Amino acid sequence: MALLSIRNLTTVFNCQEGMVKACNNVSLDINQGQTLGLIGETGCGKSVLGLSILKLLPVNAVSSGQIIYNNQDLLALSVKEMCQVRGSEIGFLPQSPATALNPVLRIGEQLTEGLQLHQGMVKEKARVIAMDMLKSLGLKDCDKRAADYPHQLSGGMKQRVVAAMSITGQPSLLIADEPTKGLDAVNRAQVIDLLRQLTIKTKASLLLITHDLKVAVALCDEIAVMYSGEIVEKGSADQVLNNPLHPYTQGLVASLPERGLFPIPGYSPSLLDDIPGCRFYSRCPIRNENCKHQPVINREVNGVHVRCLYVDQSGGTQQRIYGRGFQSEAV
């Protein structure tokens, strides 16, 4: 049974301009110990999906559907119950480690507090464990660093501290939002290594939200591709990245520099617009009139779930539109 089972999750922001549907009828499963990568272009709803699971959205957002975690529907939990789930059951590595730390508390104190709160440790024991965690996550001069305030640490160091904080409650699910955004190749490799260590150490499942297909290929068992608030393809990382079925996934892979940098022409539709047919219609190179009007249902082709009317049973669209697949490379 899945550790996390999302069913028909829809998250809508009530704004002046209208209702922004940032997640539209999303269904996903994450199994015990599995890493699921959530990929898709900017603004498609990846972070909103992560924050919907954590119930950390602003007050103008409403989520409906079900998010079943350990046999309980997170959407039905009270604020107090959800506070207990966050941190101790589901850990979060936010997009920006700098803003996740309290600027006026020393690093060591922040970690120690987390351990005391989530695991009920006495202060002395929590301090020892905090040092061990930092050391095992590769922070050098731990004793010295523990006395530092966040502004005294480099970006990479902060990332390690936030990673350690995200697992103080021994969560069984970690959500990491763009952990490699804006990093150079060396730092990116370090973060990949850090995430590997985290999942090995905690045996936790990981929902990895990322733009970076190289990171996805290095870490993920499964991939879900999001476009304009919807999941358009999901399956094993190998199949989705090396033999993408949906025209959007094919475009995403072909837009990588090492695949020839073929961008997908056009823009994704406004999340304010309800569209009767396929949301990728206006950009799709294999569209026809049916796609514009006919509701698109998810289909299973060779074990991959794909949201396209024209993926045939042989496991491809009628024509292979863009470039080659994506091979795993050293990162």
Ligand SMILES: Nc1ncnc2c1ncn2[C@@H]1O[C@H](COP(=O)(O)OP(=O)(O)OP(=O)(O)O)[C@@H](O)[C@H]1O
């Ligand atoms: N507080 C908000 N109020 C209104 N709309 C919002 C709010 N937060 C997000 N949105 C809408 O939800 C959409 C999805 O945002 P989200 O942050 O999930 O994108 P993303 O896929 O994580 O993008 P990126 O890759 O750039 O981080 C945005 O395009 C925006 O229209």
Ligand SMILES: [Mg+2]
């Ligand atoms: Mg985001």
